[in-house]
Amino acid sequence: MVFPLSLKHANSYVAKHVALVGDAAHTVHPLAGQGVNLGFGDAFALSRVIGEGIAVGSDIGEVSLLRRYEAERRPANIVMMAILDGFQKVYSIDFGPLNIVRAAAFNAANYFSPLKRNIISYASGEQRLPLFT
Template identity: 65%
Template sequence: MSPEEASRHKSMSSKDFVMSVNRALDFGYGPHPSSSSVDHYMEKLFSGIGHTAASTKECFEVPPRAIGLIFERMAFRLSMMHSHDYVSKGLALVGDAAHTVHPLAGQGVNLGFGDAAALAKVISEGVSIGANIGDLSLLSWYENDRKTANVAMAAVLDGFQKMYSVDFGPLNVLRAAAFHGAQYISPLKRNIIFYAMGNKQSPLFS
């Protein structure tokens, strides 16, 4: 939400707030999808990377309805932040403790999963050679592995957020054309999907 919308939602009555939450959960920011439209979209999205149609046939389910408030409403600013250092002796930061990004397409949690997997691999390799798992020289391998990927994804998401926050006719047309075109360029689409899923190596060269 914009700061103005957030302030309005904090100050509205509990009844109006619950109604607004249910409206957002059910309809969101677009038309209410049907099961068939979701199936068709998912089949198109994954058709180029080896997924079967059967694996994507999940029906859209209307979420449970909120019925009241049990806690004070709070608002949090969404901003991109990145820690200068991920590690120190005996300490490693992962996920949102190391970096925060705008919540687009769940990439924040994907980055966190990537951090956890990379740290687990470094620790496992350290244990196999008898190293102290809290040693800075060992943990630095984790930082070196993840920092570049995280900074790159954070920059991309920040760029998307800024690009979509501008409502300007010619830019809107250009933006729509670019994303529409990417849908029909299979190599580009596969690379975008693979990178978003946390695979750093391009499927074109794997």
């Protein structure tokens, strides 16, 4: 069985009393398990926003509250989706010189500990890119 690589993103994550998370909001190429990590990030952010709403007595389905979840997760998801799409495209090209450059870049990243730690931390959702902090 073959599953086509797909990349899809909802125009909006929220509406009154509705919030899309995980694959309902976005689908990515099945590379390195990042789809599930994005979904976990969505669920965590939404639960935090709902908790904040409950703490102040808000209607947890109010669009203005749910938009805070969307404002946090949409940019982070778009960045990871672009990175995964780039990886998929780079790895789908079989061209000798590109293969050498690609292998050298990934080997260098593997041996440069600070870079490797940051990549792993970002990919696991523990850290956000400076643009989104």
